[in-house]
Amino acid sequence: MSDENNSDSSTSESEVSACSSKFNPLKALYSKKAAIPVKNAPLYENLNQYESAQKKENYIIPVGHKEEVENRELEKKNKKEEEQRLLEEKNRQRFARFQLPEPVRREIKTKNVLTRIGAMEGPLAVLKDCVDHRLRIKVITRNATGIRGVLHATLVAFDKQWNLALADVLEIWKRKGQKKRKIPPGLGTPVPKGTAAKMCSVPIVTETPLGGGVWECTRHIPQMMVRGEHVVIVNVVER
Template sequence: MSEEANSDSSTSESEISACSSSFNPFKAIYSAKTKIPVQNAPMYENLSQYESAQKGSNTIIPVGQRELVMKREREKEMKKQETQKLLEEKNKQRFAKFQVTAPVRKEKVSHNVLTRIQAMDGPLATLKECVDNRLRIKVITRNETGVRGVLHANLIAFDKQWNLALSDVLEIWKRKAPRKRKIPPGMSMPAAKGSAAAISPVPRITETPLGKGIWECTRHIPQLFVRGEHVVLVNIVER
């Protein structure tokens, strides 16, 4: 503190005054009596920037003028976009005469089951309505000798061969009583442990006697795929 007091006492006002001919920058920096002539004077990072600003160059912006920097950046961006727009317009006019002779390639549209379903008509259009509106249908199936049974289900998908993908299926069919039924040898054996039946349980069949040795069988299947060659008739149950 004594050294600073001594330095301040030894410093004259003429040495720390910026307008004096005997101005001493070193003492002005470390003196507590230094007064800035202009409080809001612009600040530059070095002498080169100060000299450029004195020559009237607008590219040098004083320190702390953030608004001017942002304004300059926006003007540069707008000028760049305008130049790009003019260049694109010039190129467009330049190559306009060549666009007429250039061959136009048609976009190739891939056709699959989903795209063909959109343009179907007739009975297949009715099946499409069942898929879109989630209508419940009744499907009569056949075997090698005649009608096998009936399926009540929701239609999920189909194709032109009448292959049907069904969900929430209730299957109903008729067969002979157990004593009159010919069971293949493999069907009388229980399923082995670790087989597919343990992974996905086999739907349980409910049998109801109708008389004269005929039983009505029903079972519920979550999902079922029916080949088109087994479909006899499709009817809409609920609209």
């Protein structure tokens, strides 16, 4: 302790003052009389940064000035975005005359039976109501020589040719007795029992005698497609 006191007593203010020509850095380092000339002086990490700051090279900010660093980075970012925007605008104007107008693609609408039903007018509009409200209809069909029979069914779909897709069909028709029937020779031998049933169940036909050698036949079919050329008239049974 005595050595330190002796060293402080032997040290003059001119030797520890940074502004004096007799400044001794070694004594200023260990002396308690040394005073900082500028308390708010900027702090640099090394001598190279200090020299660059004095020469205004790369604009080095001293340690502890966080806000200035953030502002400088924000300015750099905004400047870069502005340069990029100007470059894009310049390129757009440069190549604008070489660009052709893009063709407008029209939306292709799918057309089928279900989409055409919505635009039906006139008598076909009544069939559209039958499809929407699931009404039962009565369809009179014909064969090559006259009326064949009647179909009681629910209409599922149709088209402008009067082709009908039916569901839950009850078919009623008349034909002669078994002894008076004429089977064309071109039909050949019938399919053996059980062969067709493996692929699709054959509807059961119920025959009722009406007299005079005429029988009334009925059968129930889950689904049926009727061609328009076989349709005579269509009546709405349920409203």
